[in-house]
Amino acid sequence: MNRIETELGNALKAKIRTQGPMTFRDFMAAALYDEAMGFYARAPRIGSPDGPFDTNAKFQAFAYAMAKAIIYAEKALGFPLRILELGGGTGQLGKNIIFFLENAHEYLVLDPSPGLRAKQKQRGLHAIKDIDCLPPGPTFVFGNEVxxxxxxxxxxxxxxxxxxxxxxxxxEDGEFCEQPNPLSTMKLVERLSGDRVQLGRGQVAEICLELKPLLKSIGRVVDPGYVIFVDYGDRASNLYSHRHRNGTLRSYYHQQHAYDPFFAVGQQDLTADVDYTAVYVIAEEVGFEVEEPVSQATWLRNLGIMDYKGTTGDRQSDQEEVDVLTRPAGLGSAFDVLIFKTKGLPEGPGLQPVS
Ligand SMILES: C[S@@+](CC[C@H](N)C(=O)[O-])C[C@H]1O[C@@H](n2cnc3c(N)ncnc32)[C@H](O)[C@@H]1O
Incomplete structure (x- = not known):
């Protein structure tokens, strides 16, 4: 299929012509987060034809379970927690969580995309651009597919x-292509050796160096508290095995696999599986205690999602939501839940069935 010419694509081509090749990291940062023309800058509605796929965030039952996790954490600690949602998308999840919480909370959403922050504000959420403006304090942080x-x-x-x-x-035709060259930073080999991984000849792998600054900032503001990430990925030994010889980068345009990260620059979503080993190593370096990942299905069941009753009174659609979120061959096993806590806290929410 022919690539679609976009304004952002043309701007990035002009940049390469004058400044030379850019790392894929810089390309992806622009393609998703350029403030005017990036995929998320346009604040696409999750699940809309030109937006990202439906995520857990669409389902009220997921918000119900996350609210139960927050309530559990506060009971375990004995005091209220500030809530910091990372990557709030359109604000739908935040709005639903606030609905299901028993008491009023300070609820903040951190998002780099101005368009999404505007949508989050429209839903009455307090959206912020920069985590570093927050003072340390008792906090519950979570991010779904961030x-x-x-x-x-x-x-x-x-x-x-x-x-x-x-x-x-x-x-030579002036089209985007990928070219191998020496590493832009030795942090890339440090990550691979920290992961105890050696790539085979010709094997392609994605490495996310943004994990460290993000987790460090979270470590600074959570004092004390819990951090929960719901995402897809794997341990480094699996992620960087021959099963993923071409890496895990995926690209979607209008809800279809695009197979080409340069198909419609700024109008297509780009994503890669998360390296859980790196997340855990960095979280421990930052000072968190980490818990073994659990599948989304187990976590949601432990939090009592089976008792979910939505706002419409339609029991069948409530049950359908629960099924979609916990189905073993679907979202229930596609997503994992990674939980960290500051030192000495009781076990994180959802690891055991809560009463
Ligand atoms: C795939 S979307 C998920 C949105 C929402 N959590 C959901 O489940 O629908 C990724 C989100 O992460 C946000 N994001 C990207 N980098 C981030 C960062 N460093 N800190 C916080 N949010 C970030 C994006 O702007 C976007 O809102």
Whole structure:
């Protein structure tokens, strides 16, 4: 299929012509988060034809379970928590969680996209751009499908030699292409060796260096508290195995697999599986205690999602939501829940059935 020419694509091509090839990380950061022309800058409605796929955030039953997790955490600690939602999307999830909470809370949404922050504000949420403006305090942080939307570098294994990095360049027709060149930063090999991974010759892998600054900032503001990420990914030994020889970068245009990250730059979603090993290592470095990941289905069941009653009184549609979120061959196993806590806190919410 022919690529679609976009304003952002043309702007990035002009930049490459004058400044040379860019890392895939810089390309993806612009493609998703350029403040005027990035995919998320247009604040697409989740699940709309030109937006990202439906996520858990669409389902009230998911908000009900997250509210139960917050209530559990507050009971375990014995005092109220500020809530910080990372990557609030259109604000639908935040609005629903507030509905299901028993008491009023300070509820903040952190999002880099101005368009999405505007939508979150329209739903009455307090949206912020910068986590560093927050003072440390008792906090419950969570993010649904945020880590998979962070920009990634792409590297290619070279056997026993140092991997090369794939840069975004232009071919002789002036079209985007990827070119291997020496690494832009040694942090990429440090991550692979920290993960105890060696890429096979020609094997492509995505590496997210944004994890560290994000988790460090979270570590600074959560004092004490819990951090929960719901996302897809795997341990490094699986993620970087030959099963994913071409990496896990995926691209969607109008809810269809695009198979080409340059198909419609700024109008297509880009995502890569999360390296759980790196998330856990960094979380521990930051000072969190980490809990074993659990499947979304187990976590939601432990939180009591089976008792969910929605606002419409339509028991059948309530049950359908619960089924979609917990189905073993669907979202229930596609997503995992990663939970961290500050030192000495009781076990995180949803690891055991709550009463
Ligand atoms: C795939 S969307 C998920 C949105 C929403 N959580 C949901 O489940 O529908 C990714 C979200 O993460 C946000 N995001 C990206 N980088 C972020 C960062 N460093 N901190 C917080 N949010 C971020 C995006 O703007 C977007 O709202």
């Amino acid at each position: 880590l998979d939307a962070l920009p990634v570098h792409r590297v290619m294994g070279m056997g026993d030699e140092e991997p090369l990095e794939l840069y975004v360049d232009l071919d």
